[in-house]
Amino acid sequence: MNRMEAIQHRRSVRTFDGAGLRPEEAEQLLAFADTQKNPYGLPIRWKLLNAREHGLSSPVIVGAELYIAGKMRRAPHAEEAFGYSFENVVLFAESLGLGTTWIAGTMNREAFERAMELSEDEVMPCVSPVGRPAKRMSLRETMMRKGVKADSRLAFEELFFDGSFDKPLTKAGAGPLYAVLNAVRLAPSAVNKQPWRCLCRDGWVHFYEKRSKGYVSADGWDLQKVDLGIALCHFELAAVECGLKPSFVLRDPALPKLEPLQYIASWRVESPAPGVGRE
Ligand SMILES: Cc1cc2nc3c(=O)[nH]c(=O)nc-3n(C[C@H](O)[C@H](O)[C@H](O)COP(=O)(O)O)c2cc1C
Numbered sequence: 666m667n668r669m670e671a672i673q674h675r676r677s678v679r680t681f682d683g684a685g686l687r688p689e690e691a692e693q694l695l696a697f698a699d700t701q702k703n704p705y706g707l708p709i710r711w712k713l714l715n716a717r718e719h720g721l722s723s724p725v726i727v728g729a730e731l732y733i734a735g736k737m738r739r740a741p742h743a744e745e746a747f748g749y750s751f752e753n754v755v756l757f758a759e760s761l762g763l764g765t766t767w768i769a770g771t772m773n774r775e776a777f778e779r780a781m782e783l784s785e786d787e788v789m790p791c792v793s794p795v796g797r798p799a800k801r802m803s804l805r806e807t808m809m810r811k812g813v814k815a816d817s818r819l820a821f822e823e824l825f826f827d828g829s830f831d832k833p834l835t836k837a838g839a840g841p842l843y844a845v846l847n848a849v850r851l852a853p854s855a856v857n858k859q860p861w862r863c864l865c866r867d868g869w870v871h872f873y874e875k876r877s878k879g880y881v882s883a884d885g886w887d888l889q890k891v892d893l894g895i896a897l898c899h900f901e902l903a904a905v906e907c908g909l910k911p912s913f914v915l916r917d918p919a920l921p922k923l924e925p926l927q928y929i930a931s932w933r934v935e936s937p938a939p940g941v942g943r944e
Contacts, residue, residue, distance in 0.1 A: 668902040671759040672848045677815065678764025679806040681796040685730035690761060694733065694795065698754045704897070704913040704930070705746040709735040711754070712781060713795070719780035721792075723772040727803045729794030733758075733765075736781050736789040744887055745929060747790045748894020752852070755793065756902070764798040767791050767853055769888055790891055813857040818850050826864045830923045834865055841907060842870070842934070848903035854892035855880065861896040862926055869933055871918055872897060873926035893929045900932055910935035 666674065686694075691713055698711040714721060714732045721732055735751055737743055755765045769791045781789050802810075810816065822833035825846050836843050842865065854860060858880075864871045872893060880888045897913075904911040912935075917928040 666760045667906060668756055668760070669844075669848060669906045671756040672851055672899055672903065675756065675759045675765075675851075675853070677766040677810075677853060678794075678796075678798045679725050679727065679766050679809065680799040680801070680803045681726070681728035681730075681764065681794060682799045683728040683730065684797060686763070686796065690763070691731070693761065694754070694758060694763070697757045698733070698735070698750075701750050701753050703746040703749040703753075703894075704901075705742045705749075707737055707740055707743060707746040709737045709747065709750050711735050714777070714780045714792075716794075720776045721773065721780065722776075723768055723794070725771045725805060725809060726766065726768075726794050727805070728799055729796050731795050732777070732792050733795050734777060734781055734789055734792040736783055736787050738786055739788055742890075743788065744790070744890030745894035745897065747788075748891035748896075749898040750894075751791060751793070751891075752895040752898040753902075755853075756898075758793075758795055762797070763795050765793040765795055767793055767855075769855055769891070788886065790886075790888075815857055818857075819859050821847065821850060824850055824859065824862060826862070828864075828866050829921065830862075830864060830926075839865070841909070845900060845903040845907055845909065846870075848899045849896050852892070852895045852899045854895065855888050858889065858892070860889040860892050861929075863896075864920060866918075866920070868935075869914075869918070869931050870900065871920070871931045872900075872929040873922070874929050875924070875926055890929070897930060897932070904932065904934060 825834040827834040862873045911932040914931045
């Protein structure tokens, strides 16, 4: 399974077969995580945690023996960097046939942070169970998926824009970028809010956050920026697979917006689609 197939195939798995991972799978996953870099150059420390040994649990997860978690120092862009890196690991797990679920809230966080030996200046934004999906979803999992409409995403034209925010990008207008942007569209997000908006212009794809209420904590941590990091990861992996040679740039183009949107980052693509222009 390549990364594009992993993006298309992935869904949150909340019911596992209880058998855990083979030692070589666990090693492979951790080795992959340890060698990954993110565009912000922020290091992340990874651990695979045994649920029973550390007393880890999540009220939405059934049958998981192992969790993967990452921790990092607090820094500007830590949210996006974590989102990017963790999703890379999630998609690698998917390509090994393993199920995962991003979890930021529904867990006994204190036990996880203890197991991660978190220090004062560090954050452990999210964790995920890893294992083989059970043959059938638990009733709770089925209900949860319905509750957040996990199988659907916003329409392409609501997320992507052609030159300016008053012109939605159509499938035809996106040309070769369509597959890449659709990979962004499929990304997972907290409560399936899909806060990313992208403006395609002059061979650039600029990413913005459309913030929902209630996702920024008292210390300024913005969970929806983690979602944006996931979207940036999907863009890069899909663009590379489509031969578009993306390069990462952090420079707000200061373009007019029709609603409050926060600039996040941009990808420059070497062979832009017709309809998304050139400088
Ligand atoms: C940053 C982030 C945090 C999440 N936190 C939770 C969580 O605490 N509990 C949970 O059950 N799902 C959580 N999810 C999973 C989302 O609900 C899920 O990705 C979304 O509904 C889309 O469904 P899918 O992953 O099956 O495509 C989280 C996802 C992301 C990206």
